[in-house]
Each structure stands twice: as structure tokens, then as C-alpha cells.
Amino acid sequence: MTTFSNQSLMRNKYYNWIIKNLFSSWVNSLMTVVAIIFIYEVGTFFLNWAFFAADFRTNFQGELITDRSFCSKNIMPGEYGACWAIIYARWDQFMYGFYPIEEVWRVNFVYALLPLAIIGILFDKLPFRKYFIYFTFIYPFLAYFMLYGGPGLSVVGTNKWGGLLVTLFLGVTGIGLAFPLSIILALGRRSKMPIVKSLCVVFIEFIRGVPLITLLFTANVMLPLFLPDGVNPDNLLRALVAVTLFQSAYMAEAIRGGLQAIPRGQIEAAQSLGLNYWQTTRKIILPQALKIAIPPIVNTCIGLFKDTSLVLIIGLFDLLGIGRAALADMTWTKLYYEVYVFISLVFFIFCFGMSRYSLYLEKKLKTDNS
């Protein structure tokens, strides 16, 4: 037989793949063609709108855009696309809310250290992982000190926080605080002690039985009514409490799923070795249960991260809230698409990151278990 060159083999491979997957029957061929046309149309429209016909800082006449009337699309309707100047003009608000501009370096500092703080938890093969984990425990205190202020730093009240800062603060802190709480709840729910068990069941079912928005309202509106005059716990803190409780109930159920997947034999084996309850739980049960529960845990984390934008209802400006406030400013009103596309992009980056990480873990665990 003739010998095929490497290149033509490759070409054959692609050709076969295309025939097999895209054009196997006339129905499939039709769908492929329609899909390609659709993707092409939508894709070119979007790219054109977002990049080629868009204004960034200046309009088509080269003027710096300082309000919406300078946007090319408002000068020549139909000719031009997005007007991204609103994002430039409001960049600080999107990132830091109303944080005083001369103190913004503190937020940047906290943002910059965030990857260092979580990398130790995410990857177990990291060199010097121990030190990263130490840093993870120091980070919340450091971050709080840097953001809120204290000795040596001026105090910036949480009412000045906003935008991505609030979104990340609620998301990261909520998830971080909910994690230990949810382990306790999950263990409590499986406990043989009736009072502990019923307390955990009532807590979890109650929190899971109401929407997050109800919890936010309760924390925001009813809490101050019970407290004496003048004692107003911080608005952001109230939201954080609600978010944490909500997340812990959901995460507890995810972890309980992991706990239930551990065969009874594991516990018996541990007990027969003379381990007590805490030793069994800490060394045998939890490491296995958490591994199993990681995909659903990450799932609830992604859900929570997006749910944080509900805090707009109680008057906190998260990323979405800041975007809406920008739209309410006369200078920029009506640039909906620009603002919402930008916000979606930011949320997408974080949620997609979490989802890829979950996938990576799943793959890793698969090899571990086989």
C-alpha cells in the first residue's frame, strides 16, 4: 500500500471527524450550516458592537468622552457600537465603590494578596504550602485591618465600600466563614445526640426553607428593631451574617451527602483501631467525605457568589448595584448594554474560574479513587 505522509494522515483525521460529527446525515448537515450562520451572524455583530465600531475613551471625532452625548452612537445613531467610556469613568466605583480615592491602594493591596491567600487551599502539591496556609489564616485579619482601618490607618466605614469590593467581600468571607460552620452542622445532623441533631436539622431546614432575600430582609430590617437605639450593627455586616448562614446551610447538606457516601465499614474499622469519635471524624471520615463533596460545594459557592448581588435590595451597592447607580446618573443614563455586558464579564471570570477549578478537582479525585 501507499504510504501516507504524516500531514495527509492528519488531514484525514480532521476530515473524518468533521464528516462523522457535523455532516453525518442531511439533518445534521442542515443543523451545522444553520448553526455556523447563526454563530457567524451573532459573533460578528457582537465583535463589531463591542470592539470595531465601539468608542473606548474617545469618539470617532477624537474627542474625549465625558458624558453620553459624546458617544459616537448618540451622535450618529446606527453607525457606531458600544460606548465603553462609562466603564472608564466609573472604573473606581466599579472596583472600590465610594472608597476614598487616596486610600484605594489599601484595597489594591488586599486584592493583590487574595490569590496568595487562597492558592494554598486550592493546590495541595504547592511548594511551601504550609506557609501559604499560615498566610491564609492571617489574611482575613490583615484584609479587614487594611480595608476598615485602625491604628495607623484612617478608618473607612463599610458604607463607603462598594462594587467588586462588596461582591468579593461577601462572596469570599461568606464562603470562608460558612465552611467550618457547615462541617459542624453536617456532623451535628448525623449525630446520635437528639438535641444537637434536632437543633442542626431545624437550623438547616429553616434556612433552606426561606429564600436568601428573606434572610437579607430579616437581617437588615428586623435586627435593628430588636436592638436599642443607636446600636446599629453595620449594614454590610448584617448582610454578611445572612449570607453566611444561608451558605452554611446549603454547604452542610452538600457535606452531608459526602458523609453518607462513606461506607459504614470505614467507621467500624477506625473504631476497632481504638480511635474515638473526633479522631475517627477528623482522620478517617472528613477527608474522604469532603473529597466526595467538593463538586457540590463548589457548586453552592458559585451560586452564592452570584446571589450576593441581591444585597442591592437592602441598599448595598455591590458590582451590579454600582452599575445601576451609574445608569441612573444623568451623565451616562441609557448605556445599559455596556454596563450589563461589563458586569456579566466580571461575574463570568470569577464563576468560570471556580467551575474550572471544580473540574480540575473532579479529574484529580477520579484517579485517586480508581
Added chain:
Amino acid sequence: MTKIKSLFISLLLTLGVSSAIAGSHGSTLDLVKERGKLMCGSNTGLAGFGAPNDAGVWEGIDVDVCRAVAAAVFGDASKVEYVPTTSKVRFTVLQSGEIDMLSRNTTWTLSRDVDLGLEFVGVNYYDGQGFMVPASLGVNSAMELDGASVCIQVGTTTEMNLADFFKANGMSYESVPVETNSEADAAYTAGRCDVYTTDASGLYASRAGYPDPSAHVVLPEIVSKEPLGPAVRHGDSEWADIVRWSLNAMIIGEELGITSGNVDEMMSSNNPEVLRLLGAEPGYGAMLGLSDDWAANILSQVGNYSESFEKHIGPNTPINIQRGLNALYKDGGILYAPPFR
């Protein structure tokens, strides 16, 4: 389970209300002075009425009332902390004492004034609910809207007026509920509903921002009275007086022709009312528990009502609202402040 739950909830509510009533003593003015800033409930963002600008500074005609009160109390209009509130939480935030006053396009109604334990101290904008539809629908009157889908902000008087109007005229509608004004606007622009209803000021403001304003019609029917004004809690009349007269000072300032630019010159005016207002004739500030130059501070730092109106929502702004009902009584409107004496 439901019984226990409802018992629990009612217990919580009782506790809450009783502690709120028990807690509502102590002078708000002292509290504000001690804190060093005024806590003012604002909108989460409504063009011209209250929204943060690019620098993060709040601006708008409602915001100016907060600034006026701060100028009266502290002599510094910037000593305000804005607490953004949505239409759902605005009253509870005020009742719980988290804010000292609420100034966010809130309609003065009997039940809010009496039943919710609020005190509306005046009106800073007379509004009325209207309807906007795309001109392409060919609708000329709100009476032709039977069966239409309507974008409506939940928890507002607008929602109730809408239901009343359609019921009274034997028509039906399909409501498309939205949370904020900008969302309602976006939903209408995207064609998710046929009709966009809110206060007429809001409709004009939205329309001004459309690429082609003439493609939308604001229908002639105004179906409600919507006097929008600042509110405080029941139970502290002295504080209510301060907020009321801060607003009145802006209106009287316009009547007397005092602007932020000419306060100093007017100090030597021959008009006794001007002298009383600006504190050149002492004694009036003390009645309110304020310094004598309180109104002068309002007018020099915030300006009179007309200045505030023209700057934020007047014909020279993108919102482009005519004075109309909100002109002074002597210019054909119904804006009227009691005499300053």
C-alpha cells in the same frame, strides 16, 4: 409546624415593635449633632432626584433636601451620609432609626403618614402617575390600554394606582414586575412590556434619554396625585420642624429672590422677611435649636428651590422637566411655603 412558625414570627414582630416604640425617645437633633453627620435615606439611583456622579458624590433634587438639613444643622452641606434605600425597605430603615430622614421621591399618603408612623414634612416635588407607550402602537389615550402588558415597580403607590385605574375603567392588564426604575426603563426599551408607567417626571426623564424621543408618547391621562416629599419618624416634632423649615427656607429663598450667589448682598436688604430668613434679625434659628445663620447656610451652600430644580431636572438638563405644578404659587404653580415670621 406552621402554627409554631407563625407564633414565632408574631412574637418577633411584637418584640420588635414594642422595642421600637420604647426606643423612640431622645432628641434626633442631639443624636445627629453628636454623630457629626446626617444619615439621609436616598434613592439607589434615580436620575435628577438622587444618584452618585462619576466622583461618587450624590446629586439630585431629593439629595439637596438632605444637604439643606445638614447645612442648617452643621453649617456644612457636605456632612451627610447617604443610605441608599429601595422602595421596599425605605420605611423600615427610617423606623428602625438607621436614618434620620428619608428623602427619596416618596409619595405622601394618609396610610404612610398615619399608619406607618411617619411624618411627611412637606412636598419638594408635585408629581402624578402617567403612561408612556411607543408611538408605533397608535394609542392616544390610556383608556385604550385594555389587555396591555405594563412594566411596574413593585411595592410602590404606582402599582396600586395602576390596579385602581384599570379596575375603575373595567380594563385588564398584564403586569411585568420589576425592582428598580432603571430596570423598568430597560424592560420597556427592550419591548418586554407595551406600557411603562411611573410618575410623569420619571417618564419624561426616561424618554429624554432615548435615541429617538419622538418614538414614544406620554399619554395625556394623569391618574394620581403624587406629592413627593421628605419624611421623618413620628414622635420628634422638633426634628420634623427642622426638616420642614429647611425645605421651606429653599422655597422662601426663591420667593424672595435669594440665590446662592447673592446671600451676602441680601444680608443688607430692606425687606424684613429677607433679614429674618438670613438671620440678620436674630432669634429665629434659636426657636429651632439652630444657629441664626442656618437658612443663610442653606441658601449659600445648596441654593434656593429654583436653583436646585434647574440644576438637576430643569429644561436645561437631559431630564428636561418644566416647572409646571412645581412653580411658585405666584408663577402659576402650587409651590407655597408658610410665611417666615
